[in-house]
Amino acid sequence: MNDLAGKHLVLGLSGGIACYKAAELCRALVKAGATVQVVMTDAACQFITPVTMQALSGRPVFSSQWDPRDAAGVGNNMAHINLSRDADAIVVAPASADFMSKLLHGGADDLLSLMCLARPLDTVPLIVAPAMNREMWANPATQRNVGQLKADGIHVLAVGQGDQACGEVGDGRMLEADELLAELVAFFQPKVLAGHHVLVSAGPTYEAIDPVRGITNLSSGKMGFAIARAAREAGADVTLVAGPVALPTPHGVRRVDVKSAQNMKLALDEIALSATVFISAAAVADWRPAAPATHKIKKDGSGDVPALTFVENPDILAGIAASERARQGMLYCVGFAAESHDLLTHAQAKRARKGVPLLVGNIGPATFGHDDNALLLVDEHGSRELPRASKLVLARQLVAEIAAKLAN
Numbered sequence: 001m002n003d004l005a006g007k008h009l010v011l012g013l014s015g016g017i018a019c020y021k022a023a024e025l026c027r028a029l030v031k032a033g034a035t036v037q038v039v040m041t042d043a044a045c046q047f048i049t050p051v052t053m054q055a056l057s058g059r060p061v062f063s064s065q066w067d068p069r070d071a072a073g074v075g076n077n078m079a080h081i082n083l084s085r086d087a088d089a090i091v092v093a094p095a096s097a098d099f100m101s102k103l104l105h106g107g108a109d110d111l112l113s114l115m116c117l118a119r120p121l122d123t124v125p126l127i128v129a130p131a132m133n134r135e136m137w138a139n140p141a142t143q144r145n146v147g148q149l150k151a152d153g154i155h156v157l158a159v160g161q162g163d164q165a166c167g168e169v170g171d172g173r174m175l176e177a178d179e180l181l182a183e184l185v186a187f188f189q190p191k192v193l194a195g196h197h198v199l200v201s202a203g204p205t206y207e208a209i210d211p212v213r214g215i216t217n218l219s220s221g222k223m224g225f226a227i228a229r230a231a232r233e234a235g236a237d238v239t240l241v242a243g244p245v246a247l248p249t250p251h252g253v254r255r256v257d258v259k260s261a262q263n264m265k266l267a268l269d270e271i272a273l274s275a276t277v278f279i280s281a282a283a284v285a286d287w288r289p290a291a292p293a294t295h296k297i298k299k300d301g302s303g304d305v306p307a308l309t310f311v312e313n314p315d316i317l318a319g320i321a322a323s324e325r326a327r328q329g330m331l332y333c334v335g336f337a338a339e340s341h342d343l344l345t346h347a348q349a350k351r352a353r354k355g356v357p358l359l360v361g362n363i364g365p366a367t368f369g370h371d372d373n374a375l376l377l378v379d380e381h382g383s384r385e386l387p388r389a390s391k392l393v394l395a396r397q398l399v400a401e402i403a404a405k406l407a408n
């Protein structure tokens with residue numbers, strides 16, 4: 001997706017083994033539609049060559065403040081000024097402990113730090129992705145620097161956790177390229193849900209018949225996962241309760257995996273106590289086998305088939321929408337309707353039956369498993385179509401709609 005179309009980013013590399021990830025990041029940024037100007041410190045050039053970064057960004061790399069080449073066509077030999085003036089952001093990835101300390105003190109003895117110091121504060125945000133050994137990261141000096149950089153308005157991204165190049169294990173790894181891309185895409189989204197705790201349910205449920213079999217449905221979870229991502233991009237704290245699906249967790253989203261409708265209800269009821277928005281995108285099974293067998297049901301050779309009886313699952317959404325918090329306006333509930341026909345009629349009836357202010361209708365067979373979808377938003381005023389688009393685009397539109405309703 002062209003999530004960064006029209007954006008111009010200056011990608012700065014300071015010295016660290018994580019420079020190899022910056023190559024992957026550069027490629028991902030270009031693929032997402034951004035133009036990328038790479039600036040490297042001398043230390044970064046020890047880890048990865050400017051040739052690699054030039055090939056991936058499609059632009060000559062700058063690493064010296066004395067470089068007479070003229071990237072912006074200004075002709076004044078001031079790369080530290082000209083490189084940042086048309087940037088939508090400067091992203092330093094990796095940002096070494098030393099480079100962060102230099103930023104903190106306003107040091108400017110190389111092109112990258114000089115350019116960061118000379119950037120227009122109001123128009124060119126600075127985002128840094130720390131990368132260092134766990135002891136360096138935990139050192140009070142680094143933590144103090146992180147706190148002060150944030151106070152100075154610099155966006156310091158989180159670090160990853162795990163095996164480090166030095167052989168130690170702990171906090172301090174630079175985020176992976178796909179996580180950094182997600183952070184940067186999110187950075188440019190309006191923070192319309194900042195301060196909210198959004199709870200999203202997604203995917204199918206699985207109702208056991210015996211220990212090796214069960215019934216489920218064709219929901220892929222893609223719509224709910226896209227909504228969780230869009231809500232996080234909009235600045236919310238997000239918890240995603242997912243039925244059995246093999247999708248990766250959107251970056252920055254807290255995920256709780258569940259299997260059956262009853263498991264899902266337990267998790268959602270509990271988390272809804274602290275949520276301010278609940279978006280129920282899961283395709284919850286309406287019925288479950290009344291008495292799942294504890295052992296595998298075997299054929300007995302007679303040709304008889306087992307007689308399955310079902311009981312109805314609780315309606316999770318209706319329960320939460322009727323809760324004290326929802327009735328007092330502290331929890332805004334959004335339902336989905338997966339229909340096969342007569343979408344508007346069914347969606348309107350379902351909105352009333354579930355007791356939710358907003359219901360999102362879609363055609364089940366046209367959405368389950370697909371990467372795109374079309375939605376019908378039904379509220380107390382009527383209905384509005386969101387035409388077919390990728391699920392992430394629709395999710396962002398839905399999040400904007402919910403934010404506008406909350407603001408009113």
Ligand code: CTP
Pocket residue numbers: 201261280281282283284285286313314315316317318334335336337338339350354
């Ligand atoms: N839902 C729920 N608990 C259930 C069934 C559905 O919370 N036991 C939620 C879904 O997550 C969705 C909404 O209710 O937000 C509507 O789900 P849908 O499957 O479309 O409708 P049903 O309630 O199953 O009604 P029907 O069988 O009439 O289509």
